[in-house]
Amino acid sequence: MIALESTHANPPYTFVESNLGQDGRYGWFLAMWHPEQNLQLEELGAELKLALRNSEAGTISRMAVEKWLKSFFEDLHWKLHVQLRKSDLQEKGLSVFCGIIYDHELFFVQFGRIFCALSDGKKLHTLGQSYQGSRMQTLSKLNLLGFEAQDIKVKVHRIYIGANHYFIAISGNLSAAVFGYQNDLSALDHYIESFAQSENPLWIILAGKTRLGQIRRKKLSKLQISSILIILLTLLATVYMLFGNRFLDQALHRTKLNMQHNPALQLDQIPNNLSIDTQNFIKYLERIVNLPARNIELEILWSATLPYQVTSTPVFSFNTIYLAADNNLIAFDKKSRELRWKKSFEEHINAIFYAENVLLVCLGEDKGVGFKDDGTQLWEGELKTPEIKPRSLRPSMVTAEDDPRLDRAITVVPSARFITILDAFRGEKLSTITFKEKIHSISQYDNYANCFYAIVDDGLICIQLKILN
Numbered sequence: 001m002i003a004l005e006s007t008h009a010n011p012p013y014t015f016v017e018s019n020l021g022q023d024g025r026y027g028w029f030l031a032m033w034h035p036e037q038n039l040q041l042e043e044l045g046a047e048l049k050l051a052l053r054n055s056e057a058g059t060i061s062r063m064a065v066e067k068w069l070k071s072f073f074e075d076l077h078w079k080l081h082v083q084l085r086k087s088d089l090q091e092k093g094l095s096v097f098c099g100i101i102y103d104h105e106l107f108f109v110q111f112g113r114i115f116c117a118l119s120d121g122k123k124l125h126t127l128g129q130s131y132q133g134s135r136m137q138t139l140s141k142l143n144l145l146g147f148e149a150q151d152i153k154v155k156v157h158r159i160y161i162g163a164n165h166y167f168i169a170i171s172g173n174l175s176a177a178v179f180g181y182q183n184d185l186s187a188l189d190h191y192i193e194s195f196a197q198s199e200n201p202l203w204i205i206l207a208g209k210t211r212l213g214q215i216r217r218k219k220l221s222k223l224q225i226s227s228i229l230i231i232l233l234t235l236l237a238t239v240y241m242l243f244g245n246r247f248l249d250q251a252l253h254r255t256k257l258n259m260q261h262n263p264a265l266q267l268d269q270i271p272n273n274l275s276i277d278t279q280n281f282i283k284y285l286e287r288i289v290n291l292p293a294r295n296i297e298l299e300i301l302w303s304a305t306l307p308y309q310v311t312s313t314p315v316f317s318f319n320t321i322y323l324a325a326d327n328n329l330i331a332f333d334k335k336s337r338e339l340r341w342k343k344s345f346e347e348h349i350n351a352i353f354y355a356e357n358v359l360l361v362c363l364g365e366d367k368g369v370g371f372k373d374d375g376t377q378l379w380e381g382e383l384k385t386p387e388i389k390p391r392s393l394r395p396s397m398v399t400a401e402d403d404p405r406l407d408r409a410i411t412v413v414p415s416a417r418f419i420t421i422l423d424a425f426r427g428e429k430l431s432t433i434t435f436k437e438k439i440h441s442i443s444q445y446d447n448y449a450n451c452f453y454a455i456v457d458d459g460l461i462c463i464q465l466k467i468l469n
Contacts, residue, residue, distance in 0.1 A: 005205040012042040080146030093144025114171030131175035161208040171202040174280040299466040300432040314453040324349040341375035402447040405467040
């Protein structure tokens with residue numbers, strides 16, 4: 001088992017939070033440190049604590065914890081990045097430590113200026129990111145949570161803390177004095193506690209204790225095993241009906257989009273024996289027309305600052321997001337958000353469209369160009385092209401065909417600083433998201449990624465449509 005030996009922080013600017021079982025066999029720890037003393041850090045710290053408390057950290061299994069930690073902090077990085085950009089902090093990034101224990105094993109991640117070490121009573125071994133030279137590193141190399149406008153590097157460390165061993169997570173301003181201490185390591189915890197009056201100190205000290213004897217459990221009988229399986233299957237069926245959020249329908253919908261994207265798929269491959277009973281289909285439509293729309297929430301999934309002024313509404317294909325900036329055409333990868341390719345023209349780009357697996361670029365002087373998804377030019381010729389103003393925000397509709405999670409179509413109503421989801425049939429506002437900066441344009445609904453792409457001020461923002469039972 002592992003016991004919490006000592007902690008210290010400087011609230012409300014820095015904090016140490018923990019949730020440890022009485023037997024010391026399971027629990028989690030969270031710490032945040034920042035060089036400034038700004039009250040905005042209290043709000044960011046509360047956001048961190050709330051996110052972890054409301055997560056699966058208290059129930060995640062040992063087999064899935066590494067994957068979960070990566071996913072959790074990758075998503076949290078983008079949420080904090082949006083808030084840090086708008087803050088008054090000089091250093092727009094956080095130093096964070098998070099660890100989850102199982103018996104004598106600790107899985108942890110570290111960001112920024114919180115460094116870790118393990119003492120076996122004879123020697124002190126540093127773990128993870130090195131503290132040496134950290135004062136000379138750039139903020140980018142420190143890997144601060146929420147700092148970079150790109151995906152953060154999340155490395156999960158796994159260590160064993162044996163009996164009478166100490167694990168230490170400590171702020172960078174104390175690391176040189178503590179990690180260089182090799183005198184009497186049995187009193188290392190008392191030595192660290194002597195820094196309590198120094199400037200902005202933070203530490204967590206965990207101690208490995210002797211494993212308690214395990215109680216032998218009786219084996220379950222075949223009747224008990226069968227009963228448990230039946231109950232579990234019944235519960236799973238009930239949960240799927242109540243809270244499944246139509247994940248099977250979503251899987252079929254995305255499979256259909258994948259097949260449509262595959263150029264090798266031919267029409268003659270579709271079975272001829274697929275048919276629809278028209279009368280039953282009409283009855284089904286009449287039944288769902290009166291069902292209420294589901295609980296809906298708009299949430300910022302990620303954002304990216306753009307080094308140029310976008311002059312078009314974003315359009316997208318299966319893998320790519322396309323933007324136009326004056327006479328430049330830029331293509332970004334959806335997943336990595338990295339630049340795939342870029343084209344420049346002598347004429348101004350009036351509009352861009354994506355249809356039939358071709359990107360159509362409408363240029364001034366009545367010219368048109370067609371491109372493949374990889375940037376290969378298909379054709380160029382004379383074309384009477386429209387000039388569409390990207391700043392005109394128009395309502396659009398998302399139907400159950402676009403998103404199988406919906407019972408009825410919803411309307412997306414954008415304005416200068418708000419995006420509202422409306423149930424037009426009942427006149428009910430289902431969700432609204434607010435921006436401080438002006439919204440210039442918003443794309444159509446990406447029914448594979450379940451999101452919109454909006455140009456807000458000088459940034460590209462991905463807005464996810466969350467639909468829950």
